[in-house]
Amino acid sequence: MEYDEKSRYIELNMGPQHPSTHGVLRLRLTLDGETVKKVEPIIGYLHRNAEKICELDFYCDALIYFDRMDYVGAMNMEVGYLEAAEKLLNIEPPERVKWIRVIMAELNRIASHLVWAGAFGLDLGMLTPFFYVFEEREKILNLFTEICGSRQETNYMSIGGVYQDFNDKIIFRIREFLDEFPKKLEEVYNLFIKNDIFISRTKDIGILEPEIALSYGVTGPMLRASGIPYDVRKDEPYLVYDRVNFTVPISKKKDVLARFIVRFEEMRQSVKIVKQALDKLPDGPFFNPKAKKSLMIRLRGEGDVYARTESTKGEFGVYMVGDGSVKPYRVHVRSPAFKNLSVLPYLSKDVLIADMVAISGSIDLVFGEVDR
């Protein structure tokens, strides 16, 4: 009988509408039975041309397109944009604003990692932790509603300041949240980590060697789970990260479980950072008078800047060119999730479909950011 090489493999199309592909990832799989021979991620289903639209807007207005990139961790996106824009426009935010931004970014980092943990549980077939983490996330989003007026795409920060100042009530409520959150976090953590099936599904799966990770440009918790302690907050501090005390968690295990543990440890560190920031929060104005509302659209920038920040997914870079007009000439985004996704075909070679789903879940993809 003639043997047809092509008919040996099943070609399976996963997504863009599929329960395990967070958002609109499409994967073209070549399967040999249950084994994945090849994965080809196909992206672009959520492409909204954000970088180009930024060129059509004033410096202050382009911010909202960054909110919609990583919509799970919008505060970190805003910090990333403003790091670049303020450098280009030569506007220094007041001291209080820097601390407020750190608080908001870290709270949002917790929320983002919680969402990831829930979705990761769903990938593995665990329904229950999803609701536990979303309850905690909802508390953070309620805080955001009180501070910024909206839950997810907050549009809270602006050039040279923030939209609203913190008051005592807010600070009290954040403290209240931080007091009870670590207990809940441990509860959720134990739901996962004390489950033998969870361990067997994640341990030694999707091993990412540090050299490979570096050559693919992988950053964030993925890289730290491979044993490289690279964190922009530590290595190239922005805002006031050099004045708070925290550690960068790493793991030498390199597998999916290591990424899980690193993300949970990061949440604990974030709690620590927010607590310190609340203690050290200085008094002062909450915006730079040079960038008050009536002057904001007249800000002009010239030259080019690159600013990097540590978003929830990894190193988030914004490259911005100004030509002396009121609008940026070019905005480019280095998206961490996009770079992290590029390692998926390497990781899921010759693994089972179930493992492939676990690996793609461990990357923490948010498609607003991958496609921009």
Place this chain on the structure above:
Amino acid sequence: MNLLTRIALILGFLGHYPAYILAYIIETLIVLIFAVVVVAGMVYFFRKYMARVQMRIGPNRVGKYGVLQVMADGLKLIQKESIMPQGRDDLPYKVAPLIIFIALIMGFVFIPYGPLAWLGTLTVTHSDVSLVIMFALIAIMPIGELLSGIVSNNKYAVLGSLRGVAKDISFEVPMMLSVLAIVMMASATKGISPLDLNGIVQAQNIPFAILEPLGFFVFLISMAARASYSPFDMGESDSELVTGNTTEYSGLRFGMFYLGLFGTIFLGSMILSTMYLGGYNGPFVDDLGFIWLLIKTMVIVVISLTIWLSMPRVRIDKFVTFGWKYLLPISFINLILTGFLVLGGIS
């Protein structure tokens, strides 16, 4: 006096044999209706329980506390257009959900229900081989699972049903071996048929779960895998294969698969409590055995649901390994231990 005789006496004007035949039919119908109601109630109970576990409220709109939600969903599923894929194999596609559903509902006929107050014994069958028929019906269900996957012209469905079959063959041998141990145990008691579920209940002066903990363990896992809920839902694995073999089903046919899942949990728990926990035997009351059976079943159901809600999915190759490398030796050990128990005269 049992329920069958009572009905036959009421129908006595038809003559002896017609009355008994009609009484059989009526009682079977009663049990079938009971089965459907119980399965629907099971769906409601599961949704409420799941909601409590997950800090939600659960269905609370249709009827008081949402009890009619299942009926509303059922009506919706019946009304819905059944979207069928092109290129399907028509007859098996339509027969597959029926196989699962009918085999499941028929299974309820062979359970020994025990006495309930003045109604008398509710047990329908007086067959000597009800155990064999029961497990024949359970063994039919995978055929529906396999058929539904391979004829619906969908790659997810094919992969799902292949996983389902791989799972089925790895737990059914240990399951039948643990059933064999039960039969050995029951055959030591004089005056009952060891292949009759009713006889097995009568043989349990001490519940078999205490005498054969290993068999109980193997059978619990096997029934969980049969019902295919998490952690054994590799056939459906909703995050990898959409919904596996049921991907292309909609409307009433999907409803049958859905009820089949919950029905299997309930039936499996009932068989488990009949074979290992003493069935309708219970202390304190002699004529309320049915209530005891329900209580035991619900305990098993709650344990099953808790397992379902707290476990991630096992990878299929690991389950196959588990089935052949651990469950099978355990059930052999159980068989040997049972042999010693029977020789020693303990049962």
